[in-house]
Amino acid sequence: MKHLVDAWALLTRSERWRAFAVMVLTLFGAAAEALGIGLVFPFISLLGDPGPIVANPLFQTVYAASGAPSLEKFVLIGAVALIGVYVAKNLFLGFLYFMQARFVCGVEARLGTDLLAMYLRSPYVARLQRNSTEQLRMITAEVGRATAGFILPVVALLTEGLVVLAIAILLFAVQPKVTLAALCFVGVTGWVLQRGFKRKLGEEREARSRSNIDMFKWAGQGMGALKEMKVLGREDHFVSGFARSSAIYARATGIFNAISLLPRLVVETLAITVLLSLVALALATEQRMDQLLPMLTLFGLAAARIMPSTARIVGATSTIRYYASSVAAVAADLTQADPQAARTPGAHGTRPRRAFERLELANVFFRYPGAADDGLKGVTLAIRRGEMVAVVGRSGSGKTTLGDTILGLLAPQRGSVRINGAEVASLHDEWPGLCALVPQDFFLLDDTVRRNVAFGIPDEAIDDARVWQALRAARVEARVQRLPEGLDSLVGERGAMLSGGERQRLSIARALYDAPDILVLDEATSALDPSTESEILDTLESLAGSTTVVLITHRLAAAQKCGRIILMQAGAVVRDGPTAGADMGQVLDALVETDSASRATRA
Template sequence: MIVPIVQMGMSADYSGPLESLKPLLAQFSSDSLILAVSLGFLSLFLLKNAVILATIYLVTHFTLYSAAAFRKELFELYLTQPYSYHLQRNSAEMLRNLTNGIGAAFDGLRLGLNLLLDLVLSAAAFTILVIVEPVLTISLTVGVGGAGVAFYMIVGPLIQRWGKQAFHLEAQVIKAINFGLGAIKDIKILNAEAHTSHLLNTLSISQARILTRSVVANQTPRLFVELLIIVALLSVAAALISSDKPLESILAMAGTFALAALRLMPSMNRIISSTTELRQRTALVEDLHKDLIEGRRLQEYTTKDEGAPALPFTDRFQIANVTFQYPGSAVSAIEDINLTIKRGESIGLVGGSGAGKTTMVDLILGLLKPNIGTMTVDGIDIQPNLRSWQKDVGYVPQDIFIVDDTLRRNIALGKNDEDIDPERMQQALRIAQLDDVVANLPEGLDTVLGEHGARLSGGQRQRVGIARALYPNPQILILDEATSALDSQTESSIAAAMESLMGEKTMVIIAHRLATVRHCDFLVYMEQGRIAAMGRFDDLVKSNAGFAKLVQLGSLVSGEKES
């Protein structure tokens, strides 16, 4: 639309692009034609803005909702990976990928879609210029485009390398922050604030240095192409002046190229910026793609499996010839284990540090998969039925994770409010000796406990963990040092409550104190990943020197705590 307006304003000689319309245009006055064309131009401009606004909305909506869907899929993949995957993977990397990583990657998708739009608009402007002046337009395009591509080939690899370095440094920064905030008590006691702050600052400075280089490098192709376009415009002006065309045609042509350059410059800048930023994010996309492909390959189950019914447990749980070795380890953590636990029995796992007790529990829980051997419940292998098996099991770890949410939701973890069973909740509270705690909280079960259970004592957090394990009413209850943080009176009360469950629940207890395991049907004494002996407490003291030494040295004491 610009070309005819400029040409009609300069002369009534309808030549060039307007020559084919000369018979029609000659019937109207110059003023009316200019008015009509101007109104047409305004209408097209308004239409163009509406299309651009709609495109921005559609592109933004598509990229943000795609990012949300991908974040959900990747998070579910992380959650459904084998437990051994999480033992080897740094959580800071996963946190980075799920937050800034996905945001930056899908912002790259937005850049790519906008890049396509700018390419279409630029192609339209280029087509008009080719129609107006084909030889000059193509010559300038080849010259400017070739120089720009050559420059980008030099700068591009640097941008990609610095982007990769900045991406990996971001994970280190998150790791340092997690360390500083997670170990705050130790840091304060050890007077390590300055060291911890310096560690983060060193990483942040390195990241800032890399990002500065990257940002500057991102801008250089744009500035270089701008320079080339200015040179091209000057070349056009020189070429037109030296030609034998009429002054009106020269001015119209020069105006057309100048207006086209003004229109193309922002698009070219966005095209170049988008291209360089996309290259900068290559490492990020590669890392996310790797996690996605690897995650799908290693995935043990999907969230759809959560609806599977619990495995029937009417007779026995059996461990047969089980050996397990952690990835990267030269020795087996568990070797040639054979153990049968009948329904309703309670067993105590005892042994020195590193004997394999926790690994044994992780195997029973289905968190680890044996390298050799099988684990079955009523003859059914638990590995192909992990979701169903784990519905049979309640677990109380040494360290209880408390969500920054209400006590009710912490106990019924993973349940929606409307699905929480009040009777089960009250039973879990009673057995875990939490009734008094609930009564003293300002909003009872609906009191928010704070980050890491800041409103609770160590013993109270431990009891929340016990209530959490009891709430689903599991058939098997596994306690890993579950009463270690309790005072003697509370421990005695909970031990009595646990004793009342013996026979009703199958129980596996790791303990260092006799009070916790003295009433078990039998103890399993472990040494160096093997079962060294099994039997009642008094019998093991007499028959096994290693177990007797543990008792003598105080690794298994009467349950009395120092005040």
């Protein structure tokens, strides 16, 4: 019940109306099923022993209305009408199943989209607290489980439950005692089966779920670390890990499925028992067989219809148990989100750009969620339009954290970040195109060069001239010109078809495409040779005046290209001033740990 409430809460208003409509249709479906079976009874009776039927006043009305010249002709008309009823009923049921599936799939698509929108639009800090593979799994797997694994089985349970109920009512009306006895039998066996296998089913379900997660981990991590794995020759470790998990999965699934099939066998046994008992009863009471025929047909048809229903009900019940937790997981993620985040599209590109003058950080403190120490400790600095600033410091001193704070990705717990003197709540909404970043761990799309540079811009809005211009500035134009399909060339998964340095320059071109006011480069030239690096820095220098560059680097040569050096140590700025006259010994000290080149220089 709790999961049902959760699932209901997941639906939007219009989806709830559609759910309601589907339920009403389902009710009609069940009635149609019962009607189909029920009509066979009088029909067969007419064939066997018409006496009692003909005496029925309702029959007489129908008979008279049909205008049939004889009872034989009427039976013929009846047969055709019955076929018509079945065709109509099954057309309706086909429509019903389609509507049900469409409803559930629609909910699935909408939930996945909302989740993705929420993950992408929520603040960057949220991402630090969540594993991205886990979020990916929420969208691709959990949403499907919550819908196809929960909502759809609930719909199926409702549908089949109503069918069985309708047929049971019909049978009860015709043969109360036998039906009651059969229902008791089903109830008792069902209860015994459920008691007997409950623990086993629970265990297997648990084992299946655990081993399935392990399978994903072995396969995913093996492929993720492919290069290291091959060099170290550790393929077997991952393959055998996967084999162990999938063996457990296979065994658990086998047992699980076998147990799930039991109820069908029970119902079948019951059906044949009831049918033959009816015959035995008739023989014992010396009833005529042609009187018994309609009854047998009715029970036979009912059994034939109930059997698949039972299978579906049992299947749906165990699926619901298995996947109910997914509903809670999806609900938890969707409800914890800022409700606006999932729906309002980003305003990027829709507002006029303003002139950037000045960025100020005043006594900024930032601590990563769950961290024991502050990442930034009282940072105060100002960067003016057109400046080119180097940020140096040892690994872990807080350079990336500072860059992310400048960009508004991380919101400080204390202190303020102001642009043109005003605090900015959401950089990318209020200042579209203000900033660009070349991250330390950039990510290329498995797509064309063009779409990698003009990142996230619809094809029709991409300006090829600007793409080329960005490629030229990033010193990768010549390489792209040599590619067989130019801008349309694919770069492979994470840019696997390019060299490390080419990948990095593509990521620089991406940052330059929008001609940002503030450009943060986080170790953006680490994979480049000194002369290419120097060329790129020259380009950046030529942008100075319009573009403000914050260059996070471990290289002395790069830092010296900038007019100003900010030195970070343990989250604090320990030096901030012009490059000329800087105590290079101190700067080198900060770099020495990670840059062997500068170590050589110092020596």
